[in-house]
Structure formats: structure tokens, C-alpha cells
Amino acid sequence: MKDQAANRQDELLEISSGKAEHVYYWHCGHYISPFFMGLRDKKTILGIRCSHCGRVYVPPREVCGRCFKTMHDWVDLGSEGSIYAFTVVKLPYIDPNTGKPIKVPRTDIYVKLDGADTCLMHWLDESDETKITVGARVRAVFKEQRRGTIHDIECFTQI
Amino acid sequence: MERVAVVGIGQTKYEKGKTKNFAELSYEATRKALDDAGIELSDIDNVVTTTNDFFDGRTIACMAVAEAAGSYGRDATNVEGDGTLSAFYGLMRTLSGVYGTTMVSAHCKVSEGSPRKIVNQAFDPIYDRLLGMDAISSSALQARAYMQRFGITEEQCARVSVKNHGNARNNPYAHVPLDITVDDVMRSPMLAEPIKRLDTSPISDGACAIILATEERARRAARKPVWIRGVAHCADAYRLGERDLAWSQPLETAARKAYRMAGISHPSREIDVAEVYDAFSYMELMWYEGLGFCDRGEGGRLIDSGVTQMGGKLPVNPSGGVLSAHSVQVAGLARIAEAVLQLRGEAGKRQVPGARVALAHGTGGICAQTHCVWVLSN
Numbered sequence: 001m002k003d004q005a006a007n008r009q010d011e012l013l014e015i016s017s018g019k020a021e022h023v024y025y026w027h028c029g030h031y032i033s034p035f036f037m038g039l040r041d042k043k044t045i046l047g048i049r050c051s052h053c054g055r056v057y058v059p060p061r062e063v064c065g066r067c068f069k070t071m072h073d074w075v076d077l078g079s080e081g082s083i084y085a086f087t088v089v090k091l092p093y094i095d096p097n098t099g100k101p102i103k104v105p106r107t108d109i110y111v112k113l114d115g116a117d118t119c120l121m122h123w124l125d126e127s128d129e130t131k132i133t134v135g136a137r138v139r140a141v142f143k144e145q146r147r148g149t150i151h152d153i154e155c156f157t158q159i
Numbered sequence: 160m161e162r163v164a165v166v167g168i169g170q171t172k173y174e175k176g177k178t179k180n181f182a183e184l185s186y187e188a189t190r191k192a193l194d195d196a197g198i199e200l201s202d203i204d205n206v207v208t209t210t211n212d213f214f215d216g217r218t219i220a221c222m223a224v225a226e227a228a229g230s231y232g233r234d235a236t237n238v239e240g241d242g243t244l245s246a247f248y249g250l251m252r253t254l255s256g257v258y259g260t261t262m263v264s265a266h267c268k269v270s271e272g273s274p275r276k277i278v279n280q281a282f283d284p285i286y287d288r289l290l291g292m293d294a295i296s297s298s299a300l301q302a303r304a305y306m307q308r309f310g311i312t313e314e315q316c317a318r319v320s321v322k323n324h325g326n327a328r329n330n331p332y333a334h335v336p337l338d339i340t341v342d343d344v345m346r347s348p349m350l351a352e353p354i355k356r357l358d359t360s361p362i363s364d365g366a367c368a369i370i371l372a373t374e375e376r377a378r379r380a381a382r383k384p385v386w387i388r389g390v391a392h393c394a395d396a397y398r399l400g401e402r403d404l405a406w407s408q409p410l411e412t413a414a415r416k417a418y419r420m421a422g423i424s425h426p427s428r429e430i431d432v433a434e435v436y437d438a439f440s441y442m443e444l445m446w447y448e449g450l451g452f453c454d455r456g457e458g459g460r461l462i463d464s465g466v467t468q469m470g471g472k473l474p475v476n477p478s479g480g481v482l483s484a485h486s487v488q489v490a491g492l493a494r495i496a497e498a499v500l501q502l503r504g505e506a507g508k509r510q511v512p513g514a515r516v517a518l519a520h521g522t523g524g525i526c527a528q529t530h531c532v533w534v535l536s537n
Contacts, residue, residue: 012178017216028285057401059286065396085307085404087299089351096279097289108296108351110304110400119400121287129352134307150286 031060034074039152043142047116049073055117079140080159081113081120088129097151111138111156123155132158160420163253164377164384165535166260167196167370168496173334173484175270177364181215182227185266188366189228192262196370197381203370204258206235209245209265209488213277228264228368241436242367242492243521243531247390249371259376265489266366274362281525283398294438294525295359297399299351301526302441304404306353309456311444313353317344318462319440320357320482326469327479329508332493334363334484344440358440360485367492369499385502388516389421389534399526410449410530418451421534423516426451427466427473430534432501432511433518434494437480442527446520447475450532469511477501477509491521495533502537 028036031048035058038046048060052067056075064071086109095102105127110119125141126132138156146152169191171177171184179187185208193200208228210220217223221237228235236252238245242265249261275293282288282297305311321341327333339357347356370380377384393409393416396402414426423429433450437443444458452473453461461467467475476482478497481490498517500506516536523529 024284026284032285065401085300085304087296087303087351087354089296089299090348091295091350093275093291093293096276096291102291106291108290108292108300110300110404118398121290121292121400123290134303150289 031062035059036148036152039142040146040148043079045077045079045113045120045140047075047077047113049075056115057118058113058116058120075115077113077115081111081116081138083124083132083134083136083138084110084112084119085134086110086124086132088127107132109138109156122153125155125157161254162374163250163387164372164374165369165387165495165499166372166377166380166382166384167192167198168368168499169195170332170367170493170496171365172332173363173365173486175334175362175364177268177270181266181268182224184268184364184366185224185264186227188266188368189262189264192368192370195382198370198379200229202260202379203229203233203262204260205233205252206230206262206264207245207249207252208235208237209240209242209492210237211239211267211488213280214267214269214272214487216272224266229262234258240529241488241521241523241531242490243495243519243533244392244491244523244529246369246371246492246495246533247392247531250387250390253371253373259373261371262368263371263492264366264368265492267486267489268364269362269485269487270364278525295354296351297526298439299354300399301404302353302439305441305445308405309459311441311459313345314341315444315459315462316353316358316440317341319437319443320344322462322468323437323443323476323480323482326477326509327483330478330483332484333479335361336479336483354439360438360482363484363486365484365486365489367489367496369492369496383503383537385499385535385537387533388536389417389419389423390532391416391420392529392531394529397524397528402526404526406455407445407449407527407530410446410527410532411451413530413532414450417532417534423534426518427453430473430516430518431514432477432498433473433475433520434478434497435475435480435520436491436494436522436527437476437482438485438522440482443475443480449530450518450520469509474511477506477511491519491531494519494521495535498533498535502535
């Protein structure tokens with residue numbers, strides 16, 4: 001009996017959370033929807049200006065966090081800008097869109113679009129870090145088939 | 160501010176794959192904190208826990224863990240954030256006049272979930288998240304912006320890793336004590352330029368608890384009280400693209416407020432020891448600057464000078480810091496616990512001799528969106 005109890009103590013069990021998923025359906029809202037429509041229908045990137053402080057936000061949103069004012073002044077930022085920061089990711093990772101492994105290296109960049117005060121996150125089609133510099137000029141490459149998501153921009157490319 | 164003291168602390172060892180479940184871990188830390196203070200649960204007036212539902216893998220995880228932190232039959236509340244913020248909340252509750260003592264606890268079992276996926280899910284679900292951002296890639300962008308702006312080198316970042324992993328050898332609670340060189344860090348696998356394996360913190364499970372008390376109640380505790388002199392918290396923009404990634408204004412703002420409360424005008428001269436939230440090696444250099452330990456852009460030169468090493472004028476992270484044990488929302492509370500040990504003179508082999516004023520720092524969010532700065536003294 002004593003030995004059986006000791007055996008039970010030695011066994012520390014694990015249990016898995018199972019395969020059930022939690023699926024959400026997020027509304028993009030009244031500011032990101034026009035932003036995605038701009039990508040899908042006009043191949044352009046929309047920002048929004050705070051009429052109080054003058055900052056141009058991209059992606060656009062309702063409230064300027066600094067002034068706490070509603071923004072109304074839409075700005076067409078086109079598709080060009082310069083690199084603010086970049087990293088070449090070499091660690092394999094799971095694509096959140098598919099749950100499947102995605103290939104690396106992959107280059108993440110922050111782009112300061114011309115006319116914007118904030119940076120837009122995306123990818124660059126260059127994975128040799130010696131060929132990338134902060135400040136380099138880049139342009140958005142749009143997909144042929146666009147669905148109104150951030151993936152309507154394939155990536156950015158150096159001009 | 161009325162005087163509030165830390166009268167008890169408890170920590171588990173930090174390691175990966177702990178077999179205790181999260182309530183067992185939390186109980187270990189809170190029991191240790193009570194024993195350390197020489198008081199019983201009946202002396203605790205209220206409880207603040209720290210949870211993250213994604214890491215715990217359950218909704219309102221605070222409900223499930225609170226009893227193990229002493230909530231039964233008393234007021235209990237929760238913070239979803241870093242432990243320094245829970246402690247701040249606990250301090251405010253103690254100052255309210257309603258509660259004479261507050262138990263503040265934090266636990267995290269990072270190794271049980273999918274930490275990279277969880278951090279990815281902290282990003283905006285309809286934008287940044289879909290580009291695959293996680294802690295390492297976003298921090299690599301921040302490191303790049305910081306190093307580019309101020310000419311900080313990868314070797315200077317590596318020196319932080321060498322120092323902190325080396326210090327961890329003196330801390331029995333640390334997860335990753337290492338005897339390494341700058342070359343070892345530089346040669347470790349590149350994860351996301353310019354961040355290499357040894358520039359990153361480990362995946363650690365663990366728990367920490369501290370007990371706060373008013374001056375009157377502190378007198379009844381067994382330990383010499385450690386006094387809270389100044390605390391402040393400040394938030395940056397949520398989106399990384401809207402922040403100045405190379406310089407943390409919210410850290411400087413929080414530090415200045417905390418210093419003003421504590422009556423500190425020359426932090427680098429008046430603070431004897433600091434425990435900061437170095438989730439990545441470059442962060443410690445950025446935090447030196449924001450905390451006013453050196454001028455803006457001088458973080459690299461400060462590590463080169465040796466000032467922040469053990470034996471230097473302002474040792475930073477004698478415990479080994481977050482680089483040596485990263486149990487996410489526990490990590491900030493552990494910084495306070497370590498500061499308390501230093502001020503009691505009970506930090507063992509990692510003791511900074513004669514420490515009188517200590518700083519503890521915690522961060523929350525992606526690339527440290529929020530900063531909480533604590534100044535304590537004995």
C-alpha cells in the first residue's frame with residue numbers, strides 16, 4: 001500500500017487544452033474600414049490628421065491619443081516612404097493567418113510614409129541585411145487580387 | 160505620502176516547466192511572504208493578485224488563483240499587467256485608510272502556453288498581428304531604432320547579457336546563471352537582427368509575493384520595514400508606429416515623478432542599487448537613459464564604464480535581472496522583492512554593501528508600453 005502511494009506521488013500529470021478554437025469576428029470599425037477600402041479599391045494608403053495637433057496617423061483611427069479629439073481630416077498618403085527601423089527575422093515562426101509555419105528569413109520594417117507622423121508596420125522583399133539601411137526609400141507593392149485586408153499590400157520594396 | 164513599508168517578501172525559484180500548478184506556485188510565494196513578515200493570514204486585510212488570462216489559459220484566471228493568495232473571506236482584486244503595477248495598486252489600497260496591510264502576489268507559467276503566439280495576440284488583430292509580430296521581432300525593431308539613433312553597438316548590448324547572467328550565479332532564485340563572454344553572446348544564434356539568443360530572456364515559471372503595511376501595522380511585523388519613498392507609472396502609445404522607439408519618454412516621466420516624491424535630485428549619485436526590467440539586453444541600456452543614470456544616448460558608454468557592474472558605483476540587476484529569469488508579469492514584482500532584500504542587507508552573495516536607497520522598475524505591454532518606477536529605502 002505504502003509503495004503504491006509513493007508511486008502516485010511520483011507521477012505528476014499534464015493535461016492538454018484540447019483542439020477547440022475560440023473564433024472571433026472583429027468589426028474593423030469606421031476608420032480601419034475606409035483604410036482597407038483604400039488599399040482594395042484605389043491601391044492607396046489613407047491616414048488621418050488631428051486638426052488640433054496636426055499629427056497624421058496611419059493606420060487611421062477615431063481619437064488622437066494626445067489631444068483626445070475626434071479626427072475627421074482624411075489624408076491620402078500614396079504608397080511611398082522611408083524605412084524607420086527594420087529587422088531580418090531568422091527564427092522560424094507560425095503564421096497567425098494560417099497556423100502553419102512560415103518561411104524565414106523575413107524582413108519586418110517600420111515605414112514612415114511621406115506625409116505621415118507615425119510608422120506603418122509591414123514586410124520588405126529583401127532579406128540581406130547588408131542591403132537595407134534606415135532611411136532607405138520604399139514603395140508598397142499591391143497584390144493583384146485584393147480583399148480589403150492588410151495583405152492587400154504584398155510587401156514594400158526599395159526604390 | 161504617509162509611510163508604507165514592505166514587510167514581507169516571498170519568491171519561488173524561477174525555472175522552465177515547473178510541475179506545481181499555478182495556485183500551488185502562488186501559495187508557495189504568499190506563504191513564504193507571510194513567514195518572512197512573521198505574520199499570519201489573519202493579519203492580511205486585502206489581496207491584490209496579478210494574472211494574465213492568456214498565459215493561464217482560462218477566463219478570469221484571478222478567480223481561480225485568489226484563494227491560494229489568501230483571498231478567502233476578504234477583499235480581493237486583480238491587476239492584468241506587470242507586478243509593479245499590482246504593487247502600486249496595493250500601495251494605493253493601503254494608503255486609502257481602509258486596509259492596514261495588503262498582500263500583493265503574481266504568478267506565471269509561461270512554459271505551459273504558447274508564449275510567442277500569446278505575444279502575437281497582444282497586437283492589433285486586424286493589422287499588426289496578421290504580419291506575424293511577436294516579442295522578438297518587435298523588440299528587434301526597437302533595438303534597431305535605438306542603436307541606429309545613438310550609435311549603440313551590439314557588443315555594448317552583449318555586455319549587459321554578460322553582466323546579468325554572471326550576476327545570476329549569485330542568486331539562488333535565478334533561472335539562467337551563466338559564465339559567458341561578449342564573444343559568446345555575439346556568436347549565439349541570430350534570432351532577428353540585431354537580437355541574438357543570448358540577448359533574450361528565458362521562458363520562466365514562478366511566483367512572487369510582497370506584503371505592504373502602514374507604519375502602524377509595520378511595527379507589528381518581524382522584519383525591519385523597507386519604506387516606499389516614491390512611485391510613478393506612465394504609459395506610451397499602444398501602436399509601436401506611433402512611439403519614439405529609440406527613447407522612452409514615459410519612462411523618463413515616471414522616473415522624474417518617483418524621484419520628486421522620494422526627494423531624489425541626482426539619481427546616479429543617490430541610488431545605491433537598481434533592479435530594472437531587462438527583457439532584452441538593449442533594454443537595460445535604454446532604461447539607464449530614461450531613469451537618468453546617464454544622459455540620453457549614453458547607455459552604451461555607461462555599461463562600458465563598469466559603473467553598473469557589481470562593485471561599481473550603481474550596480475544594476477545584481478539578481479541577474481529579467482535576462483536571467485523572466486516569468487512575465489511576475490518579473491516586476493521580483494524586482495521590488497530583490498530591492499527589499501538589498502535594503503535589508505539580506506541579498507547574500509549578490510548584496511550591494513551598505514545599500515540604503517534602491518530602485519525597482521517594471522514594464523508592461525509590447526516593447527515596454529508602460530513603465531512603473533519605485534524608489535525604496537531602509
